[in-house]
Amino acid sequence: MRFSASKAGLLKSCKFPFRPGTPCVDERGRAAINGDRFHKAIATYIETGVRPVETGRPLKWLEDRMDHATAWVDKNRRPEWRVEIAYAYQWRTGEARILGSNLGREYAAAGLKDDEIAGSADLVWLAGDTVVCADHKTGRSVTDAVWAQLEVLCLMAAKAHGARHACARILHATDYGIVEYERHFDELQLWSAAEQLKMDLAEIPEAWPEYGPHCSGCYCPARAGCELFQIRSKEEHHDAA
Ligand code: SF4
Numbered sequence: 001m002r003f004s005a006s007k008a009g010l011l012k013s014c015k016f017p018f019r020p021g022t023p024c025v026d027e028r029g030r031a032a033i034n035g036d037r038f039h040k041a042i043a044t045y046i047e048t049g050v051r052p053v054e055t056g057r058p059l060k061w062l063e064d065r066m067d068h069a070t071a072w073v074d075k076n077r078r079p080e081w082r083v084e085i086a087y088a089y090q091w092r093t094g095e096a097r098i099l100g101s102n103l104g105r106e107y108a109a110a111g112l113k114d115d116e117i118a119g120s121a122d123l124v125w126l127a128g129d130t131v132v133c134a135d136h137k138t139g140r141s142v143t144d145a146v147w148a149q150l151e152v153l154c155l156m157a158a159k160a161h162g163a164r165h166a167c168a169r170i171l172h173a174t175d176y177g178i179v180e181y182e183r184h185f186d187e188l189q190l191w192s193a194a195e196q197l198k199m200d201l202a203e204i205p206e207a208w209p210e211y212g213p214h215c216s217g218c219y220c221p222a223r224a225g226c227e228l229f230q231i232r233s234k235e236e237h238h239d240a241a
Pocket of ligand 1: 214226
């Protein structure tokens, strides 16, 4: 599986799924599919001001979150917002560029080079010498894996926009409203993030499986073919029974 920013949490815990030749199946569960629907709908609302009409039976989960998210957008809207920006980052040299917008996961088709990695931010804007990357999240909680993704996105965005600092903002859409989280990265922290990413990516060719809560927590797409996962999860299931 090719690395992208959305898999940064998995990379920190196990590099084996990214090793060339590791069989991966990207099974998208119901939560991921609903999350995609939400992302598409809120991106359309931000760009056009029109809330898309869902075909079929309305999904309360989605309707509730869209109510909160559109209210947040109306209150915070900025003319300089850019939506669904995809970046390409040359991890060996630290150079970055904007690859396009609204690409989904079609980075290769947009011209991602072999020595680049990609990532997309939901909302991006510049505030002085700081680039702000805001991401909508719909999971049950804001995990370390989510922050790992935002750190990589901030690094890419800061390099691509020539910003000295970066700010990660998570807009967590819940049943009850949008919960906001924020983290700042100064020049030194961005440098440190770039060095860590470089080390992690360089280890991929020699990586072996590292079992842990991340196997399921980060939805590792190599689970079905990972012998270590099959053995250890059966043992745990057996112990718990
Ligand atoms: S299932 Fe777990 S141990 Fe196996 S490759 Fe994935 S993250 Fe690593």
